[in-house]
Amino acid sequence: MQVAIASGKGGVGKSTITASLLYLLKDDYSFVAVDADAEAPNLGLLLGVTEWEEEREHIGAKIARINTESCVRCGICYERCPYGCIYIDDEGNYVVNELTCEGCNVCGLVCPVAGTITLEEVRSGVIRKATTKYGFPLISAQLDVGRPESGKLVTEEKEWAAKLMKELNLEHMIVDSAAGIGCQVIASLGGADVAILIAEPTPASLSDVQRAYKVVQHFREPAYLIINKADINPGFTGLEEWAEKEGIPILGRIPYDRAVPESMSMLKPVVEAFPEAKASKAIVEIAEVIKREILG
Amino acid sequence: MQIAVSGGKGGTGKSTVATNLAVALRKIGVRLTLADLDVEAPNDHILLGVELANEEPVNQFMPRFDYSKCTKCRKCAEVCEEHAIVTLKDGTPFLMPTLCSGCRACEIVCPVPGAIQEAFRVIGHTYVTPTPYGFTLVTGKLREGEERSMPLVVAAKKRAEEVREGLLMVDTAAGTGNTVSKAVEGSKLLIAVTEPTPLGIHDTELILQLGKLMKIPTWVVVNRSDLGDVGKVRELAEKYGAEIVAEIPYSENIVKSYVEGKPIALTDYPEAEIFKGLAERVAEFLGGGA
Secondary structure, eight states: OEEEEEOSSTTSSHHHHHHHHHHHHTTTOOEEEEEEOTTSOOHHHHTTOOOOSEEEEEEEEEEEEEOTTTOOOOOHHHHHOTTOOEEEOTTSOEEEOTTTOOOOOHHHHHOSSTTSEEEEEEEEEEEEEEEOTTSOEEEEEEEOTTOSOHHHHHHHHHHHHHHHHHHHTOSEEEEEEOSSSSHHHHHHHTTOSEEEEEEOSSHHHHHHHHHHHHHHHHTTOOEEEEESSTTSSTTOOHHHHHHHHHTOOEEEEOOOOTHHHHHHHTTSOHHHHOTTSHHHHHHHHHHHHHIIIIIO | OEEEEEOBSTTSSHHHHHHHHHHHHHHTTOOEEEEEOOTTSOOHHHHTTOOOOSOEEEEEEEEEEOTTTOOOOOHHHHHOTTOOEEEOTTOOEEEOGGGOOOOOHHHHHOOSTTTEEEEEEEEEEEEEEEOTTSSEEEEEEEOTTOOOOHHHHHHHHHHHHHHOOSEEEEEOOSBOSHHHHHHHTTOSEEEEEEOSSHHHHHHHHHHHHHHHHTTOOEEEEEETTTSSOHHHHHHHHHHTTOEEEEEEOOOHHHHHHHHHTOOGGGSSSHHHHHHHHHHHHHHHHHTTOO
């Protein structure tokens, strides 16, 4: 089974909860974990991974380059770039901003001088594999700064993870998705059997998780909700009301607990570092519900 | 002039800093427009307690094939870097709309006039919202199910530039991909919001790299500064020639103001002083050049 964990909003505790859940599920299930937040991957850190066994460069991002020698400075590329990624430098040369280029090649197609603008394949990032000290494998990716299409990196991560599942005869893939609702999240949720959404009781988090849920609905996946920092905003009932209206079962509520950031500083899942903390106890209960209701 | 608030990791407090800095800057007389370019999860309006207004759709080009004219030459499919156009065995092209980035490459290479016609679809919206704080908020919001946030970032930034008054402050998405660099592009100052946890520090390094690659002077604001080791952030900042300009301890008051949609910069809480200090430094940096 493939389980994707998403939140829409960043910083609501998605990776910290995922790390704890993986820790609690490791004895009863076999799985591969995937950190699908390729722009800010943190799951490896939380699981104490310090070395990667295998690293694959991902070449595939395409970036346009302009040959200044043959460029006649007509400016057509500058006018036609759909994303405004071409600028004129101090010497009057037309230059592609490699940190914003989407690689669509429109500039190359409209350029009147053959061979002046070329589309070059560059490295978009790396995908890595580690066996965590807890025994299960982790696949993680890191997009290079300023590169497009982190979603493609996530798709490749999941392909690698699927291969590992076959090789090692693993039952599940658990995917920790990025913040937002764009390509990384769509790649994370696509193909999942179940989505677990994590939100905190704030209007901002409610707004973002509602948007993530709409993406889940595109894939017609059953969704569940975990409410994190459940006590930081007493009186806010928006999450519960929304979940009830949509028929999304709430797997549990985790109270705000300073043990969580403390455990992060120790680079350990909170359930391992502080098993007696109130947040840990809540996560243990949630893990039991997940075992019963989702993983079977 | 333009400045950017960003931070690598999600949830470090970018929007909290951006909205409160905007309020604090306005309070000391700086005219500005705030642009929320976190188009996948825009929240500045919620933090400011305002309803999004003046909605405009962002229409994105997509090809519509006139099959009576199409010669099935497959050029459109070959040139599509997104593989959004698939062809049947005989060469008949079909579009997969969500993959289409609207770049018009297919239209450019199509040899038959009129075989590719202009169609559009709405991929999201931009908003121009007046706020009770004396500045306007411009927001970009990607439609759920759309994969590509770049066109929305470009559209929202363009609209922000059209309506801006004085300084343009942009609030970016998490991460350090090319949509973040697009949002940051053109800024004279990058304010990186971080938290001093190992995760925060890991992601801060990436945004500092981005600042360096883009040659933009970078400041660091350490949020929840008592929940980790600020010394480590300081080392990192020094490595990249960035400066820590503010430290904001974890605060129930900030959480409260955040959930209530009332900027803390307007209160008498001691935290308001931190934003006032930050605003004064920014104003000094701008040197009246906003």
